[in-house]
Amino acid sequence: MDVLIENSVLIGKGLSMTLGLAVFTLILSTIVSVILGVLATLPGRALRWIIHGYVEFFRAIPLIVNIFFVYFVLPMFGVDLSPFTAVVTGLTLWGSANGIEIVRGGIEAVPPHQWRSAWALGMRRWEVYLHVVAPQAIRLIVPPFTGLLTLLVQATSLGALVGVTEFLKVGQIIIERGAIMEGVSPAFFIYGFVLVVYFIICSALSWLSRYLERRLNRKPASKQQVLPSGMRESV
Amino acid sequence: MEFDVAYLAQQWPALLSGLWMTCKVTVLAVFFSLVIGLLGAAFRLFRVPVLAQLTLGYVEFIRNTPILVQLFFIFYGLPAVGFGISPFWSGVLCLSLWAGAYQVENVRGGLLTIEKGLREASFALNLNLNQYFRLVALPLAVRTSLPSMLNTSISLLKNSSYLQAIGLAELTFVAIDRIATDFRAVEMFAAIGVLYLGLVVLLSMAASVVEHRLKKPFRS
Numbered sequence: 194m195d196v197l198i199e200n201s202v203l204i205g206k207g208l209s210m211t212l213g214l215a216v217f218t219l220i221l222s223t224i225v226s227v228i229l230g231v232l233a234t235l236p237g238r239a240l241r242w243i244i245h246g247y248v249e250f251f252r253a254i255p256l257i258v259n260i261f262f263v264y265f266v267l268p269m270f271g272v273d274l275s276p277f278t279a280v281v282t283g284l285t286l287w288g289s290a291n292g293i294e295i296v297r298g299g300i301e302a303v304p305p306h307q308w309r310s311a312w313a314l315g316m317r318r319w320e321v322y323l324h325v326v327a328p329q330a331i332r333l334i335v336p337p338f339t340g341l342l343t344l345l346v347q348a349t350s351l352g353a354l355v356g357v358t359e360f361l362k363v364g365q366i367i368i369e370r371g372a373i374m375e376g377v378s379p380a381f382f383i384y385g386f387v388l389v390v391y392f393i394i395c396s397a398l399s400w401l402s403r404y405l406e407r408r409l410n411r412k413p414a415s416k417q418q419v420l421p422s423g424m425r426e427s428v
Numbered sequence: 429m430e431f432d433v434a435y436l437a438q439q440w441p442a443l444l445s446g447l448w449m450t451c452k453v454t455v456l457a458v459f460f461s462l463v464i465g466l467l468g469a470a471f472r473l474f475r476v477p478v479l480a481q482l483t484l485g486y487v488e489f490i491r492n493t494p495i496l497v498q499l500f501f502i503f504y505g506l507p508a509v510g511f512g513i514s515p516f517w518s519g520v521l522c523l524s525l526w527a528g529a530y531q532v533e534n535v536r537g538g539l540l541t542i543e544k545g546l547r548e549a550s551f552a553l554n555l556n557l558n559q560y561f562r563l564v565a566l567p568l569a570v571r572t573s574l575p576s577m578l579n580t581s582i583s584l585l586k587n588s589s590y591l592q593a594i595g596l597a598e599l600t601f602v603a604i605d606r607i608a609t610d611f612r613a614v615e616m617f618a619a620i621g622v623l624y625l626g627l628v629v630l631l632s633m634a635a636s637v638v639e640h641r642l643k644k645p646f647r648s
Contacts, residue, residue: 253628254621255589258600265613347494354593361497381508384501388493395492
């Protein structure tokens with residue numbers, strides 16, 4: 194216990210870095226997902242295929258390879274990235290690939306008669322999206338997006354591998370210090386502590402996701418499954 | 429800077445050995461995770477006291493913690509209290525536990541779709557619980573949950589790249605190791621990207637073949 198109290202400042206810094214990574218990634222992924230997700234539901238076939246390719250590619254490549262790629266290869270082309278930016282970029286590519294599927298699924302789950310009615314009323318395409326589709330799709334999109342946030346928080350631990358001082362890295366630093374100063378490695382206790390903290394954060398988010406799902410879908414907008422298959426387990 | 433194919437040809441044996449290690453770990457972990465999944469689902473479904481609650485806690489815990497931290501806990505944490513395991517078996521253990529948690533839910537989801545009448549019918553035919561589970565419920569449940577089980581296995585394959593962090597010489601480790609000495613990042617990433625994509629596509633194709641096969645008795 195003393196180890197934790199001694200290092201509480203460091204732990205706080207690590208946690209806020211983890212939070213920073215997660216929040217940045219979430220904002221960027223949301224922007225990319227919404228734009229590309231909407232584009233993927235437009236009639237153009239070529240565009241849809243390109244976006245589909247993007248989604249499939251970044252979901253098939255291991256996330257860690259993705260982050261290493263951004264971290265090692267982009268600097269060779271003159272893009273200088275800090276570890277933080279590299280991790281955010283890598284995570285965004287992956288997060289948005291999953292997000293696009295959620296947005297697309299949410300929009301496609303809006304029943305076709307809604308479209309036809311809106312057109313019959315003389316609405317333009319963007320008006321239909323804004324006034325008819327969006328209000329219905331959002332309640333389908335928000336719960337799985339919260340679930341995605343849980344995965345993003347977990348995935349930020351990869352930052353430790355490229356030198357971002359986030360929560361896991363802080364744990365490693367404390368263990369190294371302890372091993373040098375006391376001669377006994379506190380690895381079991383510290384990693385156990387790190388696991389428990391992640392567990393608390395992520396279960397809270399999972400709970401929130403389930404709560405939102407119940408809350409927002411009280412009126413059955415659609416019973417279709419919006420979560421792309423296998424998404425919950427890609428971390 | 430141009431793409432150096434000769435370099436890749438020269439590094440091919442190393443990459444191949446990495447690929448072999450990735451496959452070995454994945455196959456072992458898929459096997460163990462399925463065992464965990466079957467046992468866990470049975471515990472949950474038959475409400476075995478204590479074990480059912482433990483399974484629930486285990487599933488929730490694994491799902492809500494990063495796999496990287498789980499891996500470090502097993503590889504660095506356990507030796508500190510006297511349970512040292514080699515990188516290979518740490519990796520297999522970590523991946524099995526991780527995927528096992530998802531397989532419990534996959535198998536359970538399949539078993540839940542089975543009608544109650546079948547169970548009553550089996551008991552009426554004097555099958556015992558074990559026979560019912562093995563001969564009636566499982567063959568049906570596996571068919572329904574197969575897609576999600578294979579999905580989990582594909583994720584497991586991808587997650588085997590995390591073992592790079594504990595120094596197991598699998599595909600990603602080999603690539604990163606070579607990049608650190610030769611600085612040929614583009615070639616290496618292209619190579620492992622293609623290899624991982626190939627493996628995932630291959631597995632997905634195998635998945636759809638198996639699915640098609642298993643549906644046979646139900647096609648008219």
